[in-house]
Amino acid sequence: DPRALGLTSRHLAYVIYTSGSTGTPKGVMIEHRGLVNLIAWHVQTFCLQPETCCALTAGLAFDASTWELWTALYNGSTLLLPPRAAAGDSLRLLEWWRDQSLEVAFLITPLATIALEDKLVNPTLEYLLVGGDRLHRMPASLTPPLKLINNYGPTEATVVATSGRLSIENAVPHIGRPIANTRVYLLDGHGAPVPLGAVGELYIGGAGVARGYLNRPELTAERFLADPSSGEVGARMYRTGDLARYLPDGNLEFLGRIDDQ
Template identity: 60%
Template sequence: MTGADTLHRYPTSTLPFELVNNYGPTECTVVATSGRVRPDIAAKGLPTIGRPIANTSIYILDENLQQVPTGAEGELCIGGVGVARGYLNRQALTSEKFIADRFSLEPDARLYRTGDLARYLDNGEIAYRGRVDEQIKILGYRIEPAEVERVLNRHSAIESSVVVARGDEKRLAAYLVISNGKIPTALELRRLVTSELPEYMAPSIFVRLDKLPTTPNGKVDRTVLPEPDLDNTLRDESFVAPRTTIEKRLGTTLSSLLNLNEVSITDNFFLLGGHSLLGTQVIARIRSTFGVDLTLRALFESPTIAELSSEIENLIIARVENMSEEEALQLLA
């Protein structure tokens, strides 16, 4: 039997016992749903959390606390005899999380709002989708970290993972615990994610950890995950430090905009989480720093520091060659 955290994997056909996945918060007497998890090599989603146990009702509700259709996503709310009375000496939180059960015939029945996202499947089982407060929105897209973690955890070298948004520009970062000596590259992991999920759900940064930090109750503590740095970040190639003045200034610019400590001159701006809106800021910084106008198309065609430096150098040379003697003297002054 499983509990306490999300089940990411299906059992193998050689497992000598049946696997049962239980779900339920402490506020509802620990278990609210339960279901057997069968071996399924071709499964695309997380194992389900089964069906409601006896004397328990599960409702999937929208923001207006109305039931959503089968297959639609909403907040999982629990009713029935297992629902607690509330939190001791915390009336405000009790009022927020324990609400009237309008679907019950019992006059004083209440629902507990779990804060979990889920949906009912056609077969009556419930698919867990992650936490409402962990849902990420990047460039208008809503992303469920659990979906990305599910795909990453299928890699033979990954023992566990957690996906979060980092920085003001909200870039996806995946934190990984490697289970054996073979360390995958960032490119390999991006290709794995995009083989099943849309491009915008692929993390731009992959951070290797010895173990994931946990709270006292055993949950992953996302608040203390370390910042990505040169030592813990997986790369496609070995780190190559900036060599010229232009490369060094570009490295400083990109590190600042991407919220990274360092950027290799061979790192692809867009694979590090860059996008067209951030690209316009890069272009503006280049204009301010080097006095040349670079197009956004040039950034797409030359997305590394090494390539971009060459473009900037050519523009500077062209600008100097077209200067009058007086302008050149002013530039050198």
């Protein structure tokens, strides 16, 4: 019994390092509750049948691999692993991926863009989940039954914080809305909510917020702040450094990093 051992959902599940694209790589401490929340949301949304087939295409140093791996283990699904020859060869990986019997699959945004533009999309796929980079434009077409799901989330918020289905009718490729047990705030430079349609910095609260950075207490205190809107004692929110705004339909549009403006 985990409780008899003193184990709780607040114990660490893993530590994974950020890419360092916004500074020195940092070890992010993810607790079990964040990982379980991510996986439960994914299975309930996309994998209602245990016999679902999915693939592991993300590198193990990329946090999306935990999403792919643990979803399959949690659900008892079949997880297909690409051949070693596909490592470092995007075209070979996509050709392998296209030929598998998949219902749900994740691809990093640049790979998904290539697949959609070069007609390398898996024909059995119902859900194509993309993320890890900004989707700059909508694909020219989406062939049924394919549904394109755009996901956003920093490593510090356990892989995915917002998610939304895209349609070729969308004027911009939005990043959807918060996933289960997740809160999103758009705040100005004084920490106040911005008006609907105005640009604000994106803060993330809820079950997916990481414990902080490994052995970096000062940086943890700078980026992980008290969440006054939670109602939960000790609740925190993560300051992403990303800009976004709400679209008229309630979905979020990602506008890039503050540092890039």
